[in-house]
Amino acid sequence: MVQDTLPTAGPVMAVALPAAPLRRYVLDYRGYRMNLDRPRRRLEVPTDVVTVAIAFEGTMRLTDAVSPAPGISFGSIAAGLRRTATIAEHAGVLHGLAVSLSPQGAFRAFGPVAGELGGQWAEAGEVLGPRLGRLAARLAEAPTWRARFALLDDYFTALLADGPLWEPDVLWAWHQLRRSRGLVPVHALVEGTGWSRRRLEQRFREQLGLAPKQAAGILRLQRTLRLLTAPDGRFARADLAALCGYYDQSHLDRSFRGMVGCSPREFLASRRAATASATDLEPPDRVVGRITSAVLDADRS
Numbered sequence: 001m002v003q004d005t006l007p008t009a010g011p012v013m014a015v016a017l018p019a020a021p022l023r024r025y026v027l028d029y030r031g032y033r034m035n036l037d038r039p040r041r042r043l044e045v046p047t048d049v050v051t052v053a054i055a056f057e058g059t060m061r062l063t064d065a066v067s068p069a070p071g072i073s074f075g076s077i078a079a080g081l082r083r084t085a086t087i088a089e090h091a092g093v094l095h096g097l098a099v100s101l102s103p104q105g106a107f108r109a110f111g112p113v114a115g116e117l118g119g120q121w122a123e124a125g126e127v128l129g130p131r132l133g134r135l136a137a138r139l140a141e142a143p144t145w146r147a148r149f150a151l152l153d154d155y156f157t158a159l160l161a162d163g164p165l166w167e168p169d170v171l172w173a174w175h176q177l178r179r180s181r182g183l184v185p186v187h188a189l190v191e192g193t194g195w196s197r198r199r200l201e202q203r204f205r206e207q208l209g210l211a212p213k214q215a216a217g218i219l220r221l222q223r224t225l226r227l228l229t230a231p232d233g234r235f236a237r238a239d240l241a242a243l244c245g246y247y248d249q250s251h252l253d254r255s256f257r258g259m260v261g262c263s264p265r266e267f268l269a270s271r272r273a274a275t276a277s278a279t280d281l282e283p284p285d286r287v288v289g290r291i292t293s294a295v296l297d298a299d300r301s
Contacts, residue, residue, distance in 0.1 A: 013283070014145040019153045025105025026156050028288055029097060031145045033057075036092035041296040043270065044086045045225065045260050046218045048178075049287050050106035050114060052124055053077045054136045057095035062121050063087045065261035076124035076136065080106070080117025080209045083217055085260045087296065097139065099152060100287045103208045104171070108163035109156060118209015169193040170207050173200065177212065182219030183245045186212050220245050221259055224252065225291035228264055229271060270294035 014031040017023060027049065034040070043065060053060070055075045063071040065085035076096070079086075081103060106114035113127055125133045135155050142148045166174070173189045189212055190197050201211045208215060224244045246252040256264050271284065271294040285292045 012145075014149075015288075016145070016149045018149075018156065022153065022156050022160065025102055025108055025160055027100040027102060027105075029099055029149050029152055030286065031097040031148060033095040034090070034093065039089055039091050041087060041089045043260070043262075043267070043294045043296055044088050044286075044292060045267075045294075046082055046085060046221055047287060047290045047292055048081065048103060048215070048218055048222065049290065049292075050081065050101045050103060050117065051077070051079045051098055052101070052128070052132075053079075053096060053098040054124065054132075054139060055094070055096040056136075056140045058090055058093045060094070061089045063089075066258065072121065074121065074123055076132075078117055078122045078124040078127050080114065080120050081215070081218065082119050083210060083214045083259060086121070097148060097152075098286065099156075104166055104174070105160070107166060107207050109159040111164050112206065115206045115209045118205060120209075166207050167203060169195065169200075170203050173204070173212065174208070174215070177216050177219055181223040181244075182216035182221075184216070186216070217255070217259065221256070222290060224256065224264075225267075228268065229291055267294055270296060 012031065012033040016029045018026040018029060053076060055077075059073045059075055060077060061071040061073045062077070063069070063086070065087045067084070071087075071089070101109065103114070106117075110128060117127065125136070135151065138151055139148050142151060165171075169192075173193060176184045176189060176192065186197065186200070190200055193200055195203070204210060204212050204215065210218075224240065227240055227243065241247070241249045241252040244252065246255060253263060256267075260267055262270075273295065284295075
C-alpha cells in the first residue's frame with residue numbers, strides 16, 4: 001500500500017515492492033511514521049534478510065536478546081544476517097523507511113561490506129558511504145511515499161547494475177540450503193562444491209556474513225516459526241521438531257532459546273498479543289513472507 005501524500009499528523013505505514021527487475025535482490029520497501037505515547041519494544045528474530053533503515057526522525061536502541069549487553073543507539077541502521085535475536089526499542093516517535101534485501105542482493109549492492117555486516121549492526125552512513133547520505137537527504141525532501149520509493153528504485157538500479165556477484169559455488173550452496181529449509185548437511189555442500197570445509201566457511205562469511213551452519217540454523221528457525229504460528233496450529237511440538245530438523249522437542253527448545261532468547265511458548269504468547277492489536281499501520285512482521293517480530297512490554301526489563 002502506497003500513500004500519495006505525506007500527512008502531517010498521525011501514524012503512517014506505506015509498503016511497496018521495488019521495480020520488477022530489482023525483486024531478485026530487493027524484497028520490499030517500508031515507510032513508517034509512529035507517534036506513540038510510550039516506548040515500543042520489539043523482539044526481532046533472525047531472518048535471511050539484510051536490512052537498511054534510514055531515519056528521518058528518532059533513534060533506535062538495539063540489544064542482543066540472547067547475550068544482553070548495554071544497548072547501542074542508532075539513527076540510520078545497516079543490519080546484516082544475525083543468528084541471535086535483537087530487541088529494538090524506540091521512544092515512541094520514529095519516522096523513516098526500511099529496505100529489505102536478500103543476502104545476494106546486499107552483496108551485489110554493497111560488496112564485501114555485506115559480509116562484514118554479518119552478525120552486526122552499524123550506523124548505515126558509516127559503512128555504506130556518503131552516497132547513502134545524499135540519498136537520505138533526497139528521501140527526506142520527497143513529497144510522497146511513492147516518490148521516495150521511486151528514488152530507492154533508481155538508487156538500487158544503479159548499485160546493482162555493475163555490483164559484484166556471488167561466486168557460483170556460494171550461490172549453489174545457498175540455493176541448496178534454502179531449498180532444504182536449512183536441512184542439507186554441511187558435508188553435502190562441501191562435496192557439492194569440491195571445496196574444503198574451511199574454504200566453504202570462509203567464502204560464506206565473506207559473501208553472506210555467516211558460516212553455512214549458522215545460515216542453515218536461521219532457515220530452520222524460520223520454518224519452525226512459520227509452522228509454530230500457523231493459524232490452524234496443526235503440528236504437535238514433537239512433530240514440529242522432526243519436520244524442522246531437530247532431534248527431539250528438547251533440542252528444538254534449546255536451539256530456539258539459544259537463537260531467540262525465550263522459549264517457543266513465550267514467543268507465541270507475545271506474538272499473539274501483538275497480532276491481536278496489530279493494524280495495517282503496524283503489522284506484526286516487517287518483511288513479507290517471514291516471521292520476524294513480537295511486540296514486548298515496554299516496561300519489561
